[in-house]
Each structure stands twice: as structure tokens, then as C-alpha cells.
Amino acid sequence: MNVSHMTSHLGEWLRGSGPESDVVVSTRIRLARNLAGEPFTTRATPHQKAEVESRLREVVELLELEQPLRYVSVAAMPAIDRQFLVERQLISRELAGVLEGPRGVAFDEPETVSLMVNEEDHLRLQSMRSGLELEAAWATIDRVDDAIESRVEYAFTDEFGYLTACPTNVGTGMRASVLLHLPALGLAKQIDKAFKALQKINLVVRGLYGEGSRALGDFFQISNQITLGKSEVASLSDIRTVIHEIIKYERMARTTLMREARQNILDKVARALGTLQSATMMTSEETMELLSAVRLGVHLKLVGDLSPLTVNELFIHTQPAHLQKLMGEPLDGEARNAARATYLRNRLRTAGSSS
Amino acid sequence: MNVSHMTSHLGEWLRGSGPESDVVVSTRIRLARNLAGEPFTTRATPHQKAEVESRLREVVELLELEQPLRYVSVAAMPAIDRQFLVERQLISRELAGVLEGPRGVAFDEPETVSLMVNEEDHLRLQSMRSGLELEAAWATIDRVDDAIESRVEYAFTDEFGYLTACPTNVGTGMRASVLLHLPALGLAKQIDKAFKALQKINLVVRGLYGEGSRALGDFFQISNQITLGKSEVASLSDIRTVIHEIIKYERMARTTLMREARQNILDKVARALGTLQSATMMTSEETMELLSAVRLGVHLKLVGDLSPLTVNELFIHTQPAHLQKLMGEPLDGEARNAARATYLRNRLRTAGSSS
Numbered sequence: 001m002n003v004s005h006m007t008s009h010l011g012e013w014l015r016g017s018g019p020e021s022d023v024v025v026s027t028r029i030r031l032a033r034n035l036a037g038e039p040f041t042t043r044a045t046p047h048q049k050a051e052v053e054s055r056l057r058e059v060v061e062l063l064e065l066e067q068p069l070r071y072v073s074v075a076a077m078p079a080i081d082r083q084f085l086v087e088r089q090l091i092s093r094e095l096a097g098v099l100e101g102p103r104g105v106a107f108d109e110p111e112t113v114s115l116m117v118n119e120e121d122h123l124r125l126q127s128m129r130s131g132l133e134l135e136a137a138w139a140t141i142d143r144v145d146d147a148i149e150s151r152v153e154y155a156f157t158d159e160f161g162y163l164t165a166c167p168t169n170v171g172t173g174m175r176a177s178v179l180l181h182l183p184a185l186g187l188a189k190q191i192d193k194a195f196k197a198l199q200k201i202n203l204v205v206r207g208l209y210g211e212g213s214r215a216l217g218d219f220f221q222i223s224n225q226i227t228l229g230k231s232e233v234a235s236l237s238d239i240r241t242v243i244h245e246i247i248k249y250e251r252m253a254r255t256t257l258m259r260e261a262r263q264n265i266l267d268k269v270a271r272a273l274g275t276l277q278s279a280t281m282m283t284s285e286e287t288m289e290l291l292s293a294v295r296l297g298v299h300l301k302l303v304g305d306l307s308p309l310t311v312n313e314l315f316i317h318t319q320p321a322h323l324q325k326l327m328g329e330p331l332d333g334e335a336r337n338a339a340r341a342t343y344l345r346n347r348l349r350t351a352g353s354s355s
Numbered sequence: 356m357n358v359s360h361m362t363s364h365l366g367e368w369l370r371g372s373g374p375e376s377d378v379v380v381s382t383r384i385r386l387a388r389n390l391a392g393e394p395f396t397t398r399a400t401p402h403q404k405a406e407v408e409s410r411l412r413e414v415v416e417l418l419e420l421e422q423p424l425r426y427v428s429v430a431a432m433p434a435i436d437r438q439f440l441v442e443r444q445l446i447s448r449e450l451a452g453v454l455e456g457p458r459g460v461a462f463d464e465p466e467t468v469s470l471m472v473n474e475e476d477h478l479r480l481q482s483m484r485s486g487l488e489l490e491a492a493w494a495t496i497d498r499v500d501d502a503i504e505s506r507v508e509y510a511f512t513d514e515f516g517y518l519t520a521c522p523t524n525v526g527t528g529m530r531a532s533v534l535l536h537l538p539a540l541g542l543a544k545q546i547d548k549a550f551k552a553l554q555k556i557n558l559v560v561r562g563l564y565g566e567g568s569r570a571l572g573d574f575f576q577i578s579n580q581i582t583l584g585k586s587e588v589a590s591l592s593d594i595r596t597v598i599h600e601i602i603k604y605e606r607m608a609r610t611t612l613m614r615e616a617r618q619n620i621l622d623k624v625a626r627a628l629g630t631l632q633s634a635t636m637m638t639s640e641e642t643m644e645l646l647s648a649v650r651l652g653v654h655l656k657l658v659g660d661l662s663p664l665t666v667n668e669l670f671i672h673t674q675p676a677h678l679q680k681l682m683g684e685p686l687d688g689e690a691r692n693a694a695r696a697t698y699l700r701n702r703l704r705t706a707g708s709s710s
Binding site for chain 2: 263264266267270271273274275277278279280281334338341
């Protein structure tokens with residue numbers, strides 16, 4: 001597969017709109033499934049994995065969905081294309097790099113559904129949406145799951161529910177994640193306070209790129225921890241309640257900041273934009289931090305001529321693989337930092353702080 | 356005196372040209388003198404100080420110089436106007452604020468000569484030049500000194516030379532200072548190395564605003580320490596030799612930086628300019644640091660549409676008293692930071708890094 005054409009658009013889930021999109025970037029729900037009678041991928045021989053892949057590929061390609069899924073083998077893909085799909089959040093870092101052997105991913109053109117084959121489990125189904133859309137994401141992935149289950153037998157017991165390679169997924173196999181942007185709570189140093197309620201009801205917070213990643217730019221993923229003894233609907237309801245609480249805190253923090261420190265916020269946003277418009281070297285980490293401030297500025301209407309979609313696009317396009325696709329050549333670290341700065345300067349030329 | 360008209364121009368010594376002006380901002384020479392038969396200012400009564408002031412004022416106003424000197428009483432001046440003259444370096448902080456009683460300053464319109472009355476000594480004569488101009492500054496101040504000495508009797512003994520209130524000035528009473536901009540040595544962390552030679556020959560390094568001030572923006576003042584047992588000409592010769600050494604080091608450091616870290620320098624300059632063009636709050640300290648990078652960029656030809664004169668003007672105009680004069684109203688700290696940022700944004704709108 002040539003992924004280069006994909007640089008010209010973004011996944012539907014990154015369009016920057018949807019419910020509560022001032023705070024909620026996106027919603028993802030994934031299901032972990034395994035085929036009955038097949039060893040888990042961690043114990044399977046390459047031959048067995050190839051068999052799982054070919055069975056699931058066939059099923060996936062026959063699914064009758066609104067948007068057809070296209071299957072691509074990740075094993076056969078150049079490293080940069082795999083990295084590209086990771087940046088797009090269509091596949092995990094593990095599927096891209098750590099795992100070996102037959103494996104792949106199927107996704108639709110708007111990138112709202114992605115199915116990874118031979119990740120930690122035989123099948124990882126994922127649905128992505130812009131904004132806070134737990135119901136819609138659940139409805140989509142549940143439908144896809146049912147359609148697949150009508151054609152294959154999943155590993156399932158009445159006692160445990162769906163069986164998975166890692167015990168933390170046994171039961172529903174469901175992990176719902178909501179990506180939040182909490183810059184005002186970050187500035188007010190109230191992130192920990194806002195997250196306090198999470199642990200009590202077994203929700204987990206992570207940075208943008210999943211487990212172990214730092215919370216760059218005040219982006220946080222909140223997801224459920226429990227998959228056993230609690231229905232999908234009950235889990236989603238818990239998450240929804242907490243997310244609405246956190247959204248409320250963040251909005252209050254923004255209101256307070258604008259009332260009590262308007263000049264400082266304006267200055268922070270204006271400087272972030274000014275730096276993005278002028279630097280000639282720029283790491284992806286700094287890009288993330290600066291775009292975080294700009295995103296806040298867009299939602300506080302402190303920045304003119306810049307849409308949430310453009311900001312999201314810059315987040316994605318400035319990551320290493322996207323950048324190299326856009327530039328049409330492989331670039332080492334230093335050259336990437338220069339290319340990233342040039343790209344940002346050009347894209348943001350006309351944007352201005354409304355001071 | 357109304358000083359507001361003075362915001363429309365800068366002293367001759369800030370025009371940003373003159374010999375070695377890529378590294379040397381300016382040259383100043385001052386002489387400390389006291390009237391024979393009068394107590395030093397520290398021991399004088401207000402009445403005696405008033406008498407000294409009136410005698411010296413009369414002498415000063417009768418001097419026949421190319422540019423006539425105008426005498427103004429500092430005691431009678433509003434605090435903001437005194438601060439304005441300090442920022443202009445026409446009077447010392449001490450004359451502006453710490454000292455009390457009758458005192459004043461005479462200076463010419465191009466601000467190349469300033470004579471402070473009743474500072475630490477009865478008379479402090481000062482000559483300022485743009486770039487490295489030790490000879491010219493000396494010739495000027497020596498001429499003014501002779502002209503005054505033909506009309507008054509200075510406190511002088513054959514054994515010690517000119518007598519001064521502080522023993523560190525006894526002898527010639529001369530302090531020559533050269534203001535250097537050493538950003539490349541600063542970046543290369545070689546400032547201390549470059550200054551090593553200074554102590555051996557009794558030269559002193561200070562930050563921009565004299566004793567005790569930090570070296571903001573890599574601006575350093577080098578001056579002689581010895582006034583006793585060494586002629587003016589010998590002292591100036593020592594300074595000249597060392598300054599030329601330091602200039603050589605700084606230029607070598609710039610060449611090395613441009614060869615080995617061109618991208619980093621360009622980025623630093625571009626970001627400094629971008630921040631000055633976009634921030635909405637700006638302290639004078641940060642202004643100094645950022646303008647230091649821009650000044651380096653101008654001399655390395657990395658910045659278009661910006662003259663050394665403009666950079667110097669921004670250094671002076673963004674200081675508190677100048678800023679308030681320019682804005683036409685008194686401003687508190689926060690309002691000044693906002694006004695400073697607005698002023699810088701407007702003045703630098705058209706400047707661009709040549710990347």
C-alpha cells in the first residue's frame with residue numbers, strides 16, 4: 001500500500017468538531033477478540049498466525065459496512081509507512097514495530113474504523129470519533145463486532161466472557177478512551193485534583209500516545225480499567241459521568257483564567273503562535289506544547305484565521321512519518337526539525353493573535 | 356526642563372556605528388573633579404552645595420564649545436524625568452535618586468558630553484561615543500576639562516594629582532569604559548576565558564548598568580581600575596589593547612558559530628524576533644535578552660529590514676521612563692509590560708529573519 005495519498009486528508013475523528021470539542025479531542029473504543037481454537041498470538045507459530053490473518057482478512061473484506069474496509073499487511077510495509085499509520089492512530093506502536101510475523105490492519109477511508117489483526121490479540125476492533133461520542137463509537141464498533149461474530153467463533157466462556165491474551169482485557173475486552181485537552185487545568189496546576197475522582201471508579205489516565213507516554217501539551221487519555229464483571233454499557237456510563245465532570249472543571253478553569261489572567265493567557269497564546277511562525281528548528285515535542293497553547297487560543301477566540309481542523313492537521317502532519325511523506329524524502333532528526341519548522345511557518349503565515 | 360522632546364532622537368553615541376561597532380556599542384570616558392577649598396559633597400552643607408552648583412553652572416554655561424551645554428537642575432526635576440536621564444546614561448542612578456540637595460547636569464544636544472554637578476564629586480565630566488573611540492572621547496573631555504580648569508581651581512596636589520571624594524578615583528580621576536556586546540562568547544560559554552586577561556592589568560568588568568548590575572543580554576562594560584601612578588594615555592592604551600583582544604575573540608566565536616551551528620543561531624535569532632513581534636507582555640529584562648539576539652542577527656546579516664540604530668533605539672525606548680514618555684502617561688509595572696510589548700510589535704512589524 002502506498003500511504004502517501006493519505007497525507008492530503010485527516011481521519012474523520014480529527015476534524016476538530018463534535019460534542020464538547022473545546023475540551024474533548026476524540027473518542028475511541030476498542031474491543032479485544034480472539035478466535036476460538038487458535039493459540040493466542042504470543043504462543044502461535046508463524047504458520048498459525050498466517051492462518052489467523054488469512055481467515056480474518058477474508059471475513060473483514062466481506063463485511064458489508066457503509067464504508068468498505070481495506071486490508072493491508074503491516075509485515076510487508078516499509079518502516080516509514082508503518083510509522084505513518086501509528087501517527088494516524090490506525091495501528092499501535094506494537095503492531096508497527098515490536099511484533100513480528102503476519103499481521104495487518106483494515107480501515108475505512110474516513111478512518112472511523114480500524115481492525116488490527118495479530119496484535120496482542122487476534123483481532124483488535126477500534127472505532128474513532130471527533131469530540132465526545134461514546135454512544136456513536138460504541139454503536140459502530142458493536143455493529144462491526146456482531147457482523148464478524150456472525151462469521152467466526154470468538155474465544156468466549158460464560159464465566160469470563162471474551163478471552164484475551166492479557167488478563168486485564170478478559171470479559172468485555174472493551175477499552176473506551178477519551179482524549180482530553182486540559183490546558184487551563186494544566187496552567188492552574190489543578191490536573192491532579194481533577195483526576196482524583198478517576199481512581200475511585202477505576203479509570204486510568206495516560207499521555208497522548210498511550211501507556212508510559214508523557215502528557216505533552218496537556219493532552220490526556222482517560223479510559224476504563226475494568227473489563228470483568230461490568231457490562232460495556234455500565235463502563236461507558238461511568239466514563240461519561242467522569243468526563244463531563246472534568247470538562248466542567250476545565251471550562252471553569254478557562255473562565256477563571258480569562259477573568260483573572262487574561263493578559264497572561266493572551267501573551268502565552270500569542271508567543272506560541274509567534275514562535276511557530278518564526279522558529280527555523282522545531283522538535284515534535286515543542287510543536288505539541290506550542291500547538292496546545294494555540295488550540296486553547298482558538299477555543300478562547302484569541303486567535304484569528306485558524307480553525308480547530310487546521311490545528312489538528314498540524315499536530316498530525318508535523319510528526320516524523322507524515323513530515324517525510326509531505327516532503328517526499330527521508331529526513332534525519334536535524335533535517336526533520338528544520339522541515340517541521342518550515343512547514344509550520346508556511347501553514348501559519350496568515351494566522352494572527354487577535355490582540 | 357521638559358525631556359519629552361528627547362524621545363524623538365537618540366544620543367550620538369547610540370547611533371550604532373563607529374569603529375568596531377559589530378562588537379563595541381559605545382565608549383565613555385569620565386573625569387572626577389573637585390573645587391579647591393570646598394568640602395567634598397559628602398561633607399558639604401546644603402548651602403555649600405548650592406554655592407558649588409551655582410559656581411559650576413555659571414562656568415559651564417559660559418564654555419565656548421562646538422555644541423553649547425545646557426544646565427538643568429536635577430533636584431527640581433520630577434522622578435520620571437530623572438529616570439529618563441539615567442536611561443539615557445546622561446546622569447548616574449546616584450545623582451537621580453540616592454543623593455539629595457542641589458545637583459544637576461549639563462549636556463549638549465547630541466549627548467556627547469555630560470557634566471554632573473554634586474554627584475560623588477563636585478564635577479563629573481563625561482564624554483560618550485558610538486563604537487570604539489577612546490582617542491576621540493579623550494580629546495573631547497580633555498578639552499572640556501581644560502576649558503573649565505582655566506576658570507576654576509581644582510583640588511589638586513603634585514603628590515596625588517586630582518583629589519576625589521573616593522580614594523579609588525584619586526590621581527587622574529579618569530574612568531574609561533567600553534560597552535561590549537559579546538553574544539557569541541556568551542553562547543560558547545567563553546566569556547570568563549575572554550575576561551581572564553583583564554584582571555592582570557587591573558581592568559574591571561561590569562554589567563550594562565554599572566557596578567553590581569547583571570550582564571543582561573551579554574552586554575559588558577570594561578573599564579580601568581587604576582587612577583593613581585598611571586597617566587591617562589597609558590591607561591587608555593592598556594584598555595585599547597585588551598578591547599582589541601576581546602573583539603578578536605568575539606569575532607572568532609561568531610565565525611565558529613556560523614560555521615558549526617548556523618542553524619541554531621538562525622533559529623535563536625528568528626525566535627527572538629518572532630517573540631518580540633508577537634508577545635503581548637514583555638519585561639525590560641526579557642527585551643534586553645531578545646534584542647541581544649536580534650543585534651547579533653543584524654550583524655551576522657541574518658535579519659532583514661532592521662538597522663543597528665533601530666535596535667539601539669528599541670533598547671533605550673523600552674526602558675520604563677522612555678516608555679512612559681512615549682505613551683504619554685504614567686504606567687505601572689503590568690501596564691508597562693503590555694505597552695512595551697505593543698511598542699515592540701509595532702516597531703518590528705516589518706522586520707524579518709532572512710531564513
